[in-house]
Amino acid sequence: MGLFLYIDIDAFFASVEQSLNRRLQGRPVMVGGLKHERGVVACPSYEARARGVRTGTTLHEAAQLIPDGVFLKGDYHQYQHYSDRFYDILSSVTPDIDRVSQDEACLDIAGAVRRFGSPRTLALELQSSIYERLALSTSIGVGPSRVVAKIASECRKPMGLTIVDNDSLRDFMAAIPIKRLPGVGSVTGRILREMGIETAGQLAQVPETYLKRIFGINGLKIAAYSRGEDGIPFRDYRAIRTVSRETGFAEDITDKKILLSHFYYLLERASAKLRRLNRKAATVRIKFRYADFETIEGTSPLSPPSHDETAIFPRVEMMFERLFCRRLGIRLVGVTLANLKGYADNETLIKDRSERGRNLLRGLDAARRKSGFFSLMTGRTLALAERYQRGDTGYVLRTPGLSQ
Ligand SMILES: [Mg+2]
Structure with missing residues (x-):
C-alpha cells in the first residue's frame, strides 16, 4: 500500500474573505449573496456554522439566524487566485497531485515523506506554511490509500490532522458510516441500510460478488473502499473531465x-x-x-x-x-x-x-x-482592455464561469 495525504481548505470562500479583510476574522461571514436576496449560502464561515447556518441554507433563513452576520456576494477571481497559490505550495512537496477541486487535493507522499522525516511532520509543515502564507486553515488526512486519506481529512475540522496507518486501518474503517464512502449516494445508502449495513466495517464483511450482483461495478468499488482500498483507480472519482x-x-x-x-x-x-x-x-x-x-x-x-x-x-x-x-x-x-x-x-x-x-x-x-x-x-x-476593469487576477468579466 502507498502513502497519501488529502488536504482540504476549511470553509474556503469565507476563509478567503477573512484572509483578505482582517476585520472579518472571528465574525460570521456568509458567501453566496446579500441579506434578503434570493438564493442560498454557498459557504458559511465556522463562526456562522456555529450559529446554525449550513451550505445551502437560504439567505433569508440565514439573515434570521444571524441578523448581525456579514453577507457577501463573493469574488470568484480571488478564490481562483488563492487556489493557484494553494497549489503552488502543494507542488513544493510533490508533483504527484490529484486536483479534486479549487480547495481540495490528494498528494502521493510516499517519496516526499523521507525529506520530512514522518507523515506527521510533513502534514504539520504544510498546514503551517499555508496558514502563514495565505492565512487559510486546512484539514488533513493521511492514509495508506487515497480513500482513507480523504475520509480521515473529514474527521477533524477545522485545522484538523488525522493519520491512519496500516495498524489502525481496520479499527478506523470499522466505525465509518457508509454514507462517508465515495460511491455511496442516497439510493445505494438506503438499500445497504435496509440490508442492516450501517458502517464500512459491516460492508467489508459482505462478499464482493454479492455487492456486484446488486450494484454492478459500483458494488466492487464500494467493497474496496469499505476495506480502505482504492480498488479501481480513485482518479475516476470526481476527476476533472473538462x-x-x-x-x-x-x-x-x-x-x-x-x-x-x-x-x-x-x-x-x-x-x-x-x-x-x-x-x-x-x-x-x-x-x-x-x-x-x-x-x-x-x-x-x-x-x-x-x-x-x-x-x-x-x-x-x-x-x-x-x-x-x-x-x-x-x-x-x-x-x-x-x-x-x-x-x-x-x-x-x-x-x-x-x-x-x-x-x-x-x-x-x-x-x-x-x-x-x-x-x-x-x-x-x-481589445478587451477598453471594456473591462483589470482585477488582480485578470479582467473582471461580468459572469466569470469557473466550472472545472
Ligand atoms: Mg473545503
Missing part, C-alpha cells in the same frame, strides 16, 4: 472581432488551467447564445491534443465563423476543453510544438503567477 470558461455580457455584442477577443481570452484562461493540470485536450467546444436565447454549440477535435491557446484558437475561430450566421447580438460566449489526456512532460518532445514554443508558454505562466495576469498581454485580448 475545463470550461464562459461569460455573459452586460449588453449584447454584434462585433465579430470583439466576440473573437472574448473567445481568445476565455481560451487563454482555460489553456493555462490545463497546463497547470498537466493535461492536454483532444476536443475543443464553443458555445454562444443569441439575444433571443438561441444557443449554438460547436465541437472540433484537436489532433494532436493541445494545451496551447495559439494552437487551439484557429479551430475556435473557424467554428465561430461557420456558426455565427444570424444578424443578431450575442449575450454569452463560452469555451470548453474536453477529452483531456494526461502526458509526461518529456514525452511532449513529440512534434506538436517546438521546444522554444513550450518554453514561451511556461515562461508566460510563471511570469503571470509571479506578477499577475497583466504583466504579459497578448495582442488578441488587448
